[in-house]
Amino acid sequence: MHIRKDDIVEVITGDDSGTKKSPTTGRVLRVLPDEGKVVVEGINRVYKHLKPSRQNAQGGRLSKEMPVDVSNVLLYCATCRRGVRIGRRYAADGHKERYCKKCSNSLGKLSNARQRYATKRT
Numbered sequence: 001m002h003i004r005k006d007d008i009v010e011v012i013t014g015d016d017s018g019t020k021k022s023p024t025t026g027r028v029l030r031v032l033p034d035e036g037k038v039v040v041e042g043i044n045r046v047y048k049h050l051k052p053s054r055q056n057a058q059g060g061r062l063s064k065e066m067p068v069d070v071s072n073v074l075l076y077c078a079t080c081r082r083g084v085r086i087g088r089r090y091a092a093d094g095h096k097e098r099y100c101k102k103c104s105n106s107l108g109k110l111s112n113a114r115q116r117y118a119t120k121r122t
């Protein structure tokens with residue numbers, strides 16, 4: 001999975017997808033690797049109508065985000081201000097990171113620095 005919990009992603013398809021000018025973004029609440037899906041805050045929200053019950057005297061609406069396919073989201077790049085395709089690489093100090101394939105800025109560490117992957121050995 002190229003998306004992790006707490007990532008900011010852009011939703012590119014579905015009812016909640018935005019436009020080029022105003023992309024729809026949200027924070028990843030949960031990753032479901034087995035299903036290849038992610039739950040994104042505020043995206044693909046469904047409402048469940050509840051009748052008044054003993055636990056909930058008022059009844060009403062309960063909203064809940066449903067998982068969306070991970071292929072429908074792209075990691076958001078703050079520099080490009082849109083969802084982008086990402087790559088992985090080893091940085092100079094040997095940590096693995098994700099980067100934006102468009103502007104090549106780092107999009108966060110995936111692992112700690114490891115000597116064997118460092119380009120400049122200390």
Ligand SMILES: [Zn+2]
Nearest residue numbers: 077080100103
């Ligand atoms: Zn970028």
